[in-house]
Amino acid sequence: MAYLTQPxxxxxxxxxxxxxxxxxxxxxxxxxKIRCGFCICHEVDSHYCANCLENMPSSEARLKKNRCSSCFDCPSCFHTLSTRATTAQPRQPPQDNAAGGDAKVENKQPKKMYYLSCFNCRWTSRDVGIPDQPVASGGWPERTNPFTTRVNQLLDYYKAIALQEKQEKIERERKKFSIRGKFITLTDKTGLTGAMARNIAGLPSAEGGSSSAIANFTPSQASADVAELPDDIFTKDVNLKQITSMCQRLASPEWQPASVSRLHPLAKLLSVKRSQRCRACDHNLTKPEYNPGSIKFKIELLAYYHVPEIKIMSYETIKPGQKSALLIKLTNPTGHEMQVRLLQPEDVPPVEEDEQPKSIDKSLEKSLNLEKDASLYKAMSRAPVLPPSCRVTAPAAALSVAPRDDAAEYDDDATHDDNDIILWRKSNKLALRLEVTADESVTPGAPAQSAFALEYSYRNTVPPSATASQHRDHTLYTTLLLDLGTIGE
Ligand SMILES: [Zn+2]
Ligand SMILES: [Zn+2]
Ligand SMILES: [Zn+2]
Ligand SMILES: [Zn+2]
Structure with missing residues (x-):
């Protein structure tokens, strides 16, 4: 989601x-706190087909290889295929001759037949010789993957290896505890057998099965014998209409058809509805309605509804060592009056860091099933480099912005304050007249960026929990980076 005018x-x-x-x-x-797609947990809620809106549990989706069984995509342009009906004239001349009379009339009854057609590129299932089907949905011939046996072998092998590694890890944990001497393992104390312990741990007890899958596995061998290219490969004219593009070929990785006559309808990939969770507190940030036809959310904590929004209205070209005018629009999206103050980014009080790493580790581990590795998150999350060269002159006074009023959206009247900073005021919006001062050192032609911070009051409507002494009113901070084109001469 982005604005068309201000991406x-x-x-x-x-x-x-x-x-x-x-x-x-x-x-x-x-x-x-503001959260982004990188610092929240993504969870799959449900699988559904975006075309027929059929909902299915994840186990079924896995079984169907995450594809819908009744919808298809065009193998040529990847648009959704439509089912078209035609009437087929029955061709049974010998029977007609023999029977005659009433039977003749009955046989001549035209029969509805169906084929798949792409409304975008006009590809049809008839192009590749797929026979028309007597039923509108389903029944399309399924091709079997020529490498099914090998793929299954590989799957079994990797499952066995994963199981073995899990068991080894459990063994290691057990040894570690017994060395310390403080803990008595479950097996020692209760007389549980190893198989029972594995059962409790949710692991399959077939130890023999896994080792046999590993022992019987034959690894692939690289071979120097490769079929020669045809003699005319460099001399034959290429007809681009008959060969497939790389995208078309890779859309069906099992067959990778080289010629367009081998293209087959692609079973449509399933979509997922996902909910998103805050990594620090485990609360939901978004939760969609379960019904795939609904685009509504049960929970939808978007920053757009809670954080003051800034839009650039206009600005003068930034020039080295000069002041340029900047007009911005500030919107209060909340239903409460907001006190806003503009600050320099370095004036934002530092956030207490103590809760952050601990909770992120915990939830990272939970969501990605990773070993604890704080360094990964630390390396990726870093403070952005804010340009110190272009400064926004921030007025010291706090500005109050009216709450959002849906009825006032239709109001055209803007009030003009006799204020240096506020250009106009309209319902929950403020137009601010600011100045950007550029350093002497900035080079013309370089991107002109400027940063400032907002201090804003926020009224929390979440009912306070019994344990925490939560205040309803908070003072929050956010830092923004403005892209102001390029620095002029
Ligand atoms: Zn983030
Ligand atoms: Zn479908
Ligand atoms: Zn098409
Ligand atoms: Zn949170």
Whole structure:
């Protein structure tokens, strides 16, 4: 989701350090922090087909290889295929001659037959010789993967290896505990057998099965014998209409047809509905409705509804060592009056860092099933480099912005303050007249970027929990980066 007019000229600094436009940010009402797609957990809620809206549990989706059994995509242009009906004249001349009379009339009854057709590129299933089907949905011939046996072998092998590694890990844990001497393992104390322990741990007990899968596995061998290219490969004219493009070939990795006459309809890939969770507090940030036909959300904590929004209205070209005018629009999206103050980015009080790494480790591990590796997250989340060369002159006074009023959207009247900073005021919007001062050192032609911070009051409507002494009113900070074109001469 992005604006057509201002894709990402205004970026917000997420609490993890990423720079994102407000339309791709979330706001956790429990931590009171901005979160982005990188610093939240993504969970798959349900699988569904985007074409027929059939919903299915994840086990079924896995069984169907995440593809819908009744919808197809065009193998040529990847548009959804439509089922078309034709009437086929029955061709049974010998029977007609023999029977005659009433039977003749009955036999001549035209029969409906169906084929698949692409409304975008006009590809049809008849082009590749797939016979028309007597039923509208399903029944399309399925091709078997020529490498099914090998793929299954590989799958069994890797499953066995994963199982073995899991068992080894359990063994290691057990040894570690017994060395310490403090803990008595479950097996020692209760007389549980190893198989029972594995059962409790949710592991299959067939130890023999896994080792046999590993022992019987034959690894692939690289071979120097490769079929020669045909003699006319460099001399024969290429007809681009008859050979497939790389995308078309790779869309069906099992067959990889080289010629368009071998293209087959592609079973449509399933889509997922996902919910997103804050990594620090485990609360949901978004949760969609279960019904695949619904585009509504049960929970939808988007930054767009909670964080003051800044849009650039106009600006003068930034020139080295000069002041340029900058007009911005500030919107209060919340239903409460907001006190906003503009600050320099370095004036934002530092956030207490103590809760962050611990909780992120925990949830990273939970969501990605990773070993604890804080260094990974630390390396990726870093404070963005803010340009110190272009400064926004920030007025010291706090500005109050009216709450959002849906009825006032139709109001055209803007009030003009006799204020240096506020150009006009309209419902929950403010137009601000600011100045950008560029350093002498900036080079003409380089991108002109400027950063400033917002201090804003936020009223939390979440009912306070029994344990935490939560205040309803908070003072929050956010840092923004403005993209102001390029530096002029
Ligand atoms: Zn949170
Ligand atoms: Zn983030
Ligand atoms: Zn479908
Ligand atoms: Zn097509």
């Amino acid at each position: 990402d000229y205004v970026k917000y600094v997420c609490s993890c350090g990423q720079l994102k436009p407000i339309t791709s940010l979330y706001f956790c009402r429990h931590c009171l």
